[in-house]
Ligand SMILES: O=C(CO)COP(=O)(O)O
């Protein structure tokens with residue numbers, strides 16, 4: 001099996017796993033991974049639970065559609081990470097519940113919007129920047145990521161959801177899970193404090 005075929009299978013397997021555990025619902029979210037001569041990307045309007053490896057989109061680093069179904073409308077967002085962080089091998093965008101709820105709050109520190117509640121969120125995700133709202137699929141999302149000059153491996157899109165990168169698809173997916181779970185721990189910790197009052 002070629003490396004590209006393996007990465008296609010890996011995208012399908014990990015996307016289905018995220019979907020089955022509720023990290024993604026409906027057709028929300030998208031995933032990409034770098035391969036030789038391009039980037040594999042989940043097709044637009046596809047459910048992460050039911051991807052077909054043969055129909056995954058392939059795009060060039062400058063955003064040309066090379067093969068497969070039409071790529072995610074968040075191609076500008078994904079490609080801006082590959083452009084500004086050469087170490088990026090994969091990008092995961094979700095509308096996962098807790099991180100998305102956090103992205104809707106107005107009282108978070110925009111330069112460091114995920115509190116370091118658990119060691120793994122610090123080790124696997126790092127500091128997370130809040131990126132101002134643009135419509136899903138807006139080309140301006142790419143400009144906003146380029147402005148960060150590669151300083152952040154993960155961002156929260158305001159009123160939308162998390163985007164997490166990694167050196168490969170596994171690392172990016174696992175980091176996205178850590179980010180979501182740290183928010184879940186934070187919510188229950190706060191509930192406990194309130195109960196004690
Ligand atoms: O999450 C999404 C938009 O932000 C889903 O869009 P796509 O279906 O085009 O990937």
Ligand SMILES: [Zn+2]
Pocket residue numbers: 028029093094095136160161
């Ligand atoms: Zn989205």
